[in-house]
Amino acid sequence: MRKSLPLASIGVLLCGIWGCSSVPQLTQEQKGPDLYIHFETLGEYPTTVRSFQITELNQPRLIVLQMKASKDTIQTHNFRLHTGTNQIGLVDQEGGSYQAIVPTGTTDFTLYANTSYVAKICGSYGICRKTVFLLPS
Numbered sequence: 001m002r003k004s005l006p007l008a009s010i011g012v013l014l015c016g017i018w019g020c021s022s023v024p025q026l027t028q029e030q031k032g033p034d035l036y037i038h039f040e041t042l043g044e045y046p047t048t049v050r051s052f053q054i055t056e057l058n059q060p061r062l063i064v065l066q067m068k069a070s071k072d073t074i075q076t077h078n079f080r081l082h083t084g085t086n087q088i089g090l091v092d093q094e095g096g097s098y099q100a101i102v103p104t105g106t107t108d109f110t111l112y113a114n115t116s117y118v119a120k121i122c123g124s125y126g127i128c129r130k131t132v133f134l135l136p137s
Contacts, residue, residue: 021032023047023123024129035133037119041056044086046075046095048124054109055080056096057116057132062116065109074098083113083135 024047029036041047051068055061067088074096085108088100103109111117113135122128 023049023127023129026119026129027120028131028133029121030136033136034081035081035135036078036132037081037121037131039121039129040077046077048073049076049121050126051122052079054100054111055118055120055121057118062113063102067098069099070097070099072096079113079119079121081086081133081135083111083137084103085110089116108122111135 015081029038029040029055039047041050048131049069050073051066053063053064053067054065065088066085088103088107088109114137116132116134118132120128120130
């Protein structure tokens with residue numbers, strides 16, 4: 001009698017090989033005054049993103065920025081941030097559009113030097129990644 005591998009086992013195997021997350025690990029790159037939060041797929045391809053949020057590390061309920069895809073998802077490589085006023089249009093997306101949930105009624109938000117923040121990026125399957133960052137003065 002020949003036994004076959006159940007589909008669930010194949011799914012677990014593939015998940016172990018390629019990973020279950022729709023958002024790769026987050027990396028940071030400082031270029032002059034700008035901090036880039038990278039999440040490219042395989043290091044160079046855009047990633048499917050459902051939402052992006054920035055909170056203060058010491059006040060996690062204080063949402064500085066929250067954006068979500070207008071329809072379902074957007075395709076993008078990274079987010080660029082710097083100390084001071086940042087435009088909400090900081091996303092260089094390749095597919096789709098997004099809307100700002102927080103803040104409302106403005107086109108910018110402010111990040112302060114020497115304050116720790118948490119960036120949270122959620123992919124198309126609701127799996128999120130977080131990274132803590134600190135902007136220089």
